[in-house]
Amino acid sequence: MTLDLFDNLPEPDSRGGDRSEAIGPGAMVLRGFALSRASALRDAIEQIQAEAPFRHLVTPGGFRMSVAMTNCGTLGWVSDESGYRYDPLDPDSGRPWPAMPAVFAELAREAAAAAGYPGFAPDACLINRYAPGTRLSLHQDRNERDLRAPIVSVSLGLPAVFLFGGARRADRPARVRMAHGDIAIWGGPSRLFYHGIAPLSDGDHPLLGPLRLNLTFRKAG
Ligand code: SIN
Numbered sequence: 001m002t003l004d005l006f007d008n009l010p011e012p013d014s015r016g017g018d019r020s021e022a023i024g025p026g027a028m029v030l031r032g033f034a035l036s037r038a039s040a041l042r043d044a045i046e047q048i049q050a051e052a053p054f055r056h057l058v059t060p061g062g063f064r065m066s067v068a069m070t071n072c073g074t075l076g077w078v079s080d081e082s083g084y085r086y087d088p089l090d091p092d093s094g095r096p097w098p099a100m101p102a103v104f105a106e107l108a109r110e111a112a113a114a115a116g117y118p119g120f121a122p123d124a125c126l127i128n129r130y131a132p133g134t135r136l137s138l139h140q141d142r143n144e145r146d147l148r149a150p151i152v153s154v155s156l157g158l159p160a161v162f163l164f165g166g167a168r169r170a171d172r173p174a175r176v177r178m179a180h181g182d183i184a185i186w187g188g189p190s191r192l193f194y195h196g197i198a199p200l201s202d203g204d205h206p207l208l209g210p211l212r213l214n215l216t217f218r219k220a221g
């Protein structure tokens with residue numbers, strides 16, 4: 001066997017190490033990047049949800065979202081009949097969102113740096129909870145003030161199919177399997193790409209049971 005067999009393969013990407021996969025321009029998945037911190041993340045989520053319980057938000061069109069959500073950080077993403085926005089207060093309690101735990105902020109910063117986005121300092125973390133059958137339809141993340149910062153999205157619990165499309169809603173999305181501990185990062189040329197989650201399959205995860213949790217880190221303000 002000679003090395004020319006491999007001549008047509010892309011160069012391995014030095015950013016993110018050998019467990020990274022490009023999924024689009026400026027977009028990649030870091031396999032297992034959060035694994036060693038998964039139980040610390042789970043414990044932190046339990047504390048956050050004790051202060052700011054998961055809830056099903058209503059879309060501007062009046063539909064109840066099947067994904068349950070809460071937030072931590074100085075800004076939280078919320079939706080109601082009047083639209084989508086970032087709010088420093090939890091509308092259910094009138095209090096600020098729980099602070100972003102250090103383990104969250106550090107993981108997000110390290111993952112962004114490994115994907116080629118150094119200096120990421122998120123001020124918002126949306127926590128999504130999916131039960132089997134739950135989906136998140138194709139959308140753009142576009143309520144953030146500064147679109148230079150990437151999105152960092154951490155998957156925990158049951159595996160999901162991440163739909164990663166293009167700049168137009170009609171662009172056919174790639175189907176990317178996201179397992180427990182995987183992190184997707186998109187920014188730069190793909191910052192406004194459409195994305196979503198296909199209906200979650202049944203399952204029972206050893207750490208989280210019949211659930212998927214997702215942490216989406218953003219620089220929102
Ligand atoms: C999101 O698009 O905000 C979350 C996607 C996911 O749950 O992986």
Ligand code: FE2
Binds near residue numbers: 140
């Ligand atoms: Fe999103």
